[in-house]
Amino acid sequence: METAILLMAHGSRITEANHAVHEIAGMVKQMTGYDIVEVSFREQHAPNIQKGIDACVARGAERILLIPYFLYMGAHVLEDLPAELEEARVRYPRVEMAMGKHLGVHRKLAEIVVDRIAESLTEQRWY
Numbered sequence: 001m002e003t004a005i006l007l008m009a010h011g012s013r014i015t016e017a018n019h020a021v022h023e024i025a026g027m028v029k030q031m032t033g034y035d036i037v038e039v040s041f042r043e044q045h046a047p048n049i050q051k052g053i054d055a056c057v058a059r060g061a062e063r064i065l066l067i068p069y070f071l072y073m074g075a076h077v078l079e080d081l082p083a084e085l086e087e088a089r090v091r092y093p094r095v096e097m098a099m100g101k102h103l104g105v106h107r108k109l110a111e112i113v114v115d116r117i118a119e120s121l122t123e124q125r126w127y
Helices: 015-032 049-058 075-091 107-124
Strands: 003-009 036-041 063-068 096-099
Touching: 003 015, 003 049, 015 036, 036 049, 049 063, 049 075, 063 075, 075 096
Parallel strands: 003 036, 003 063, 063 096
Antiparallel strands: none
C-alpha cells in the first residue's frame, strides 16, 4: 500500500520563505525513503492543503500521513488542519488519512536553538 507524507506549513507572502519547506521535504524524502512527499500551505501560498492531498492521490497514494509543520498547538493545529483532513476524507473515502503530530516541544528543536546561539555568538564575536 503506497503511503504519502504531506507536510502542511502555514505559508508566507514572501515566496523565498516557502522554499524552506520544500527543502525540508526533500530531506524528509531522503531520510525516510518514502517516494511521495508533498508540501502544502494553509495560507498565503500554493498549493493549499486540499491541492497537496490531490497531488498525493494523483501520485498513487492509498494512505496519507498529514504532518503539521507548525511549532505550536494553535488554532491551525487544533481546528483548521483537522477540518482540512475531514474535508479530504469526504472527497477521498477510499484513501486512509491520518494527522501526525506538530513539531511542538522536542529536544532536537532545543539542540537547534543551542546551535543557532553558538553561531550567533561567533558571528558577533562574543566568545
